[in-house]
Amino acid sequence: MTLLRVVCHQLAPRIGDTHYNRTLTERSIRAAASLNAQVIVLPELVQSGYMFTDLEEAHEASETRDGPTLSLWKSLAQALGIIIVAGFCERLSAGRVANSAALVEPSGRLTVYRKAHLWDREKLIFTAGDAPPPVVDTAVGRIGMMICYDLELPEWVRLAALAEADLLCAPVNWPDGPRPVGERPAEIVRVQANAAVNRMFIAACDRYGEERGVNWVGGSVIVDADGYPLAGAASQPMEQQWVADLPLAQARNKSISDHNHVHRDRRPGLY
Template sequence: MNKIGYIQFQPILGNLDANIKKIQALFPLGEKADLIVLPELASSGYNFATRDEALKCAEEITKSKFVEFIIASAKKQNQYIVAGMNEKDGDTLFNTGILVGPQGFIGKYQKIHLFLNEKDIFKPGEAGLPVFDIGFCKTSILICFDYIFPEVWRIVGMKGADIVCHASNLITTNAQKCIPAQAFMNKLFIVTANRYGTEGDITFGGNSFITNPDAQIIDQAVSDKDAVSVVDIDISEARNKFVTSRNHVFIDRIPSNYKDLI
């Protein structure tokens, strides 16, 4: 058995130091997790009025106080951590999820599908959909609105992901309805780490949750409070891709019939 979990909290817009302190206070509650997931843009908050406002609190990964803090926490707690951050790469901003572990920085995913005003601030991701081998499992990162697109789930599933870390700033409960289907169709564990609270005209819904490969939500947070949860999972459940004795979610695909998709 392994342990996976999430941290749900309310970031303060543009205040990196305050957000680090908030996360630091919550980390001990999730220290037993082998893998724990934080929300989208956990470093900075979300609802920037302008790109310039976002730029002021963006960081380059190699020079990032936030990344250094997350790495130090992973080493201290001997665990893997996925966290959303506001990434600066030259003059370009990306809505990024990083993966770190006891050994340090492992990799990143840059959000591909941008939501509403994110399109005015960030550039769509350019690093594809990586899957990372972290020993006890293979994992990938998706960010918030990515969940709408079934293609991304299928790609990471076919690349061997056992667990998808879904760092989010969700404002509706649609994800709780849709994501269990993706967990079942691709036989994955999915950790959706959401935030809560209001920034400007946006209210975020909390209700972080964990879904198993049988489409069951096995843990869910409240909508309006800090929450840290860690659950036991059997990773072998994500490696059995059969839905019946004769039907496999990947082997039974017939790509020659899917040409219209592209």
């Protein structure tokens, strides 16, 4: 079975320092390519940092789809033959910004997704997206995309799965919080369940590095179509480069018994 090599590179961007962040992503993308990875996933808002005070500060760090970071990612994707999925602060019209993710292919095609479910103070800063999570038919498989808190809405994940994503890539910034000793972070548990009920691979790339008093789970994880982790899956808030080889075709087989199919067993008329 053909394997797809995916990297999640857990990084620590610096708030507002877009030059530093751009350099950081270039280093990660080149490192993934040197491992022959076909897909790299980077954190949410890796281009800008996360803990903005207000819209004005976020707008200052934002860029358009032709901006320097996205231009760099496009050139790296083309030069290195790698698909890049990463978060950025997208400059919209009329002074607005979106918490977006880019999927950049070696062909130069760019797909952008705007986070539809905003977390906490993001609601004061970002304009929420209204479009469903895209599923892109790439040369290496069908790749879906969403961002962080979107993953806590199983309906949203289902949309990507019903659109036949084999792999869902999710840039995230998971703020850390208390949990019982010995328990895997609930953020990771939800990723596992989302994968299992859809028989879809999921790669979620978290960040680390305290920012304005907030720390992060550092819980990047790559899970298989049964919902079990292939890489990552613990709170390890430090730089991490997780690599997994995915038998992506397994996501095309939604049968889980002689008589069950995770999608055809749905009864939409009742929901």
